Amino acid sequence: MSALSPISRAACIGGGVIGGGWIARFLLAGIDVKVFDPHPDAQRIVAEVLANAERAYGLLTGAPLPPRGTLTFCASLSEAVADAQWVQESVPERLDLKRRVLAEIDVGAPPEALLGSSTSGLKPTDLQEGLAHPGRLFVAHPYNPVYLLPLVEIVGGAQTVPATIAQAKAVLDAIGMKGVVIAREIEAFVGDRLLEALWREALWLIKDDICDVETLDDVIRYSFGLRWAQMGLFQTYRIAGGEAGMRHFLAQFGPCLQWPWTKLTDVVDLDDALVEKIGAQSDAQAGGLKIRELERIRDENLVGIVQALKAGRGGEGWGAGKLLKDFEQKLMAQAGGAAAPGIASPLVLLETRVSPAWIDYNGHMTEHRYLQVFGDASDALLRRIGVDLAYVEAGHSYYTVETHLRHLDEAKLGEALVVTTQVLASDEKRLHLFHRLFAGSERREIATGEHMLLHVDAKAGRAAPAAAHVLAKVNAIADAHAAMARPDAAGRAIGQKVSAAA
């Protein structure tokens, strides 16, 4: 069993863009995945989605992910589902096909396995018909790109048992996704209902030449799109209502509903002429960017937005950023609980990647991100010696008082980064560290960071001795490191030469 998630074995039936996204989410959470998809390109498509997901995850978080799960392509559906704890169905959106596949899963999977469908519109009650174990079936509807957008709509049908919904939500929460339970089933649930309403109106606006697709997209992304990345519709309007709040807003805005604004009483005919019009406008909007480039830009922007939200509410995190923060804390607690590796050689406490937000106009990692990486490595060391959230909340911590950085080479977007850490000295109050930063698969040394940390009583606002259990751990590391060569760059001032014999 994966220590992170309540399950350790999943099966994915269908490996397209959505199925591939599920596969990536499970594998990155340390869950083994068996896949069945008879499509000749299935392995290639899954490999591409997985590569995108790994890249995006690497940019999104530096938290220690569990060891990747094992991916197995199976020759038959029954082989894929035989020992699964969660089976996710992501085959094309046709009721007859889905029913046939779900019936086969129902027979082949253990009776206690959870059975999720990725359908974006079909009602779970309709999918349950004829199953021997309908109580474990539910809709688990994710959003593209599945490896970055956390939402999963969980919808039960008439025969779904409540425990199924609770178990599904627990698994999703454990792997860093946001399982949202929809109270009553309807076609298309909640998200696609909203999208559908807006989409119909958008098609009319294009057909009637009110604007082109680029203008329509700009209207969204320079205004309410920015709002909705963090708060939804109702919370946004609550604020718009001012001190009087939601009821006031509704009273003000209500009458507008009767105005002749939307054309939605009618469905636009998506004929060849309209398809061609939208296609041509979309080509112009893309400005020559290929789908793969747009996809990369989208993913990097999503990473940046989620990371920005992680810093929201004065550092507590907000929305999708709070979700990421909570997930990272689980990952770190998990890693802290693992058996400590040897401490005699420099510690390897941090492995991460150069994130898109870290790049300057030269295409290199920007200066202050070096210090961020070294700071993260210092934090990892502090967790290792027992300076965890509880210790900090009880009023004690180590603060950095002095730093000396040397830049030796550059790092580029997406490059792997590794920090090694040597404890140069420690006493009751002081902790003297030397980090080295290595980049790329060839592990070239690109920077060093020498840091002096002081143990403080945060409330009193002054230096104070660290707790005994912390000192015991840090001294053990310092003693082990005393045998190591002292870096020649340590103790140097700005401009002072470092001996070539270092």
Next chain:
Amino acid sequence: MSALSPISRAACIGGGVIGGGWIARFLLAGIDVKVFDPHPDAQRIVAEVLANAERAYGLLTGAPLPPRGTLTFCASLSEAVADAQWVQESVPERLDLKRRVLAEIDVGAPPEALLGSSTSGLKPTDLQEGLAHPGRLFVAHPYNPVYLLPLVEIVGGAQTVPATIAQAKAVLDAIGMKGVVIAREIEAFVGDRLLEALWREALWLIKDDICDVETLDDVIRYSFGLRWAQMGLFQTYRIAGGEAGMRHFLAQFGPCLQWPWTKLTDVVDLDDALVEKIGAQSDAQAGGLKIRELERIRDENLVGIVQALKAGRGGEGWGAGKLLKDFEQKLMAQAGGAAAPGIASPLVLLETRVSPAWIDYNGHMTEHRYLQVFGDASDALLRRIGVDLAYVEAGHSYYTVETHLRHLDEAKLGEALVVTTQVLASDEKRLHLFHRLFAGSERREIATGEHMLLHVDAKAGRAAPAAAHVLAKVNAIADAHAAMARPDAAGRAIGQKVSAAA
């Protein structure tokens, strides 16, 4: 005339939340604003919006804004508009009222003044009726919060002359907003059409108990809200279509439009029971957060999202972030053109504020942001000595090779920061700087940064002498600073005491 904007005098008729937002946008761009609003609370409301806007702008950008415009409250409409170059009408959404106010503006304002209406739904042709100068009237429809969301829908009516639209767009672009021209007028234009369609469907979902308002908001903000902050509807679907692109997506998705998904053929009755239901659910969702707190969280999140997008596309910027980046470059070019202050005392090259994204879990500015601020100050010095974008693009720049930081005190969210810079030494290739960072109105010293920069030929990847015009400027500063006391902390290594006599 404000050098930033083509206009220097605006009038705002109506000072509510939207009018106040316009006032803030104009003032912060260096434009003088005269306001007329007979509402007894108008001055208080405008002051509150302006305070929010100043706070948000301070967090959003460290670029040098022009001197704030002058704000004047007028006793009559005619006084407010008498010498305006742009009059913005933001009175309540009633055609008869707007017509009366616009007629009064039309008489009182210079005939060449632009006349924008903030209406969110009325057609400009209907607003033009009976005006003596209808050619200069247009809709300029912004989105709340106006001081952070850049979008303005520009819509002309039957009598609007094309030059009006072009001038309006030029002014909006110059003050950092995004003027988007809507090709044909309809009620509610584009943004509110889309919002209205989605809003109707949302009300049905709540009324029918499919979900509550918190679930609906979560569905948005954990999925397509994150997508729409950076790309709109069509660009997102273009990617979803894969290599085959937009036409393929439409062919796939087209049939779904005929499915019985939306209930929009019918308008929900927003009766007392539904208003109360939504009100109660919204109270629960807010979890005790007051409107002011939600507003602050929203603004800080918007700042973080826009700043994340500024780092998008490998540092080029994307969407609202690209807009900000371009605006900042204009501001910096502007400031660079100003008369250089004296150089004999330490230079004051950077004033900024502690941004929400800079705060750690202790509520203090996090470690690596100190280096970011010092790096920004170094960049400001480089621009001052002629190392501008053109110089860098031609293949030369200064790279930091070594840094020594001392942390003396903490900084909190929103605190004002000032960096002073002393050039310790310079030669053909090397530039040795000493920064001091001060926080708060009392200007307490919270950190120092000593930096060695090396002039490089970026293509050759090695140190090279700086250009003569750069050396002339940097040497002039270094000579002027030679008379200053050398900071006692300069040249110190980690752990080495700094004399108390410093």
